[in-house]
Amino acid sequence: MILIKRRLSVLALALLASLPFSQAAAAADQPTVIRIGSPELGTGDKGFSGANPLSVVRARGWLEEEFRKDNIQVEWTFFRGAGPAVNEALAAKQLDVVFLGDLASVIGRSRGLPTRLIAVTGRGSNSYLATAPGLTLNRFADLKGRKVAVLKGTAYQRPFDNLLAEAGLTEKDLRLVNMDWPTAKAAVLNKDVDATFGGADLHQLQAKGVGLPFNTKGKGPAFTIHAATLATDDFIRKYPEVTTRLVKQLVRASAWASDEANRQPLLALWGEASGQGPAVFTSEFEGEDLRLRHSPLIDEAALVAYKGVAADALKLGLIKTSVDVDAWVAPQFVAEAVRQLKLDKFWPELDANGKARR
Template structure:
């Protein structure tokens, strides 16, 4: 086993980037200022109004298809056509902090997971989903190098690190169920961040994380990725573009501009796969890792359209949240996912 200290910088970056992906409450100073659309900037003598987008990237960067639209300036170009410019606001605490910002009116849109978005809706925050930025967000199980297992069923009685109530917890619950087990058949260590340090210290048998960091952990000797490719797409989750319902109703052209940018990014990805890996790359996850994750160069998961598969995944998430008492109020997926905005955008 490699010296853990060697990876401190990588682990810190990964912890910050992926530590909080679920739902719950947290404080974030980015939510203190209420957004207004009265602020303007001048671009070639044209006054543009500001629209604020919440991001999970620490530097204001977006992920998945939205990252391509951001890097290629598709958001800027489409929004300028309707008199707006984007301001990206980063939330280190991801979903919970973004929900706070929506609640206070500090942001207008956000690209983040369907699980926290559904939680927000259940809690009475008036937002709606207008597109997907990824319909196939995959997760991986990283197991201790010393653990000899040949199937998921062999995890019975093992100690697994995962954050309760977030998307990784749902993935673990689903994959155990697919293999005849339940969450009660394993020993859960409730943490979204401690897996990469507990595993090499032999304090845990496995942890769950997103696919990209899983590959990086494996490359750096933290553990080995257990192959779940047979059910990866089936058990993947959604990343969505959500917006405040009031803002969307008052500014439909802005919502449509976002969708047009995402549609352009999807088409760009199909035509320029090499450039896509560069656009998705970060300091922690370089292009070569992105290429391992996105092996299908049709990039079907980047299609922003909301289809039957999208809705079924969202309904599965609603059921999971209710069954685990994470939400109490039901969410009508057919109403929450507003397909009319997309339809109007692509027809123009």
């Protein structure tokens, strides 16, 4: 068996050596497949990463189009277990590129997952508390003693814990149930739990009597969510040019999603891609500046946001070791994509206070 493997290796090397230099270099510098992972936020059999530019890229088939001429396949996997499941797949070396909310990516980094943050893929997302039909809550503190579903290890856990702290509570004051999002939605609808905490897709349940009494809109950075695209160190080291091309399609989608003229087509695209309809996302983005929500830049504001998540995660006991955000990010890919697409002045670069630099 060892002899056979050696012969195959020799044959493979001989074949590579027989190619013209440019072809041999291309074969060595390109993967056969790019394995992309994301939390599952769609309905039914719809694979959907959420209301972000990555969903635009997938719906439009831009990565497949970009890499078709090189015979590079693009493989999408959506995880019902969300961030924790994506991190497990990363640890098992089953993924090359992932989309994750801020807390899940920070948790993975703190546990030694060899990733780099290569593009911001969503800023300032809000969260919502959904309550079972017939249940009235006047204050967030009224959750005390109640059965509440939260998917731990995801970006929603941090704003939820901060809302509890603001109300003078901790997770220990509730009967907290760790439950994935589809199961949690069914549970709150059936009154198996008193409430669940999650994203804009909870608006779907209002027509069935579920209430949405509290959300994080306008509450500031400690209560909103950033998301990013990460790539493994191994993938970036082996395929820097492919990484730039991938990020270029993300930046292209970010520009399209940032254009106010595309607001209705964007909502319609997300509604179709998710199987949830555009109305689910209308409230989330009402009054929001699309250009600020979809800037891919790894600017100072993004760094501050992730540092805040890392600090809160440590304080709340969600991670045990601190995360050096400055050493984690790899802004060169977005910078090059922005240059190639001539979008240098399209997004304002934000300072630590979220204000545009002059």
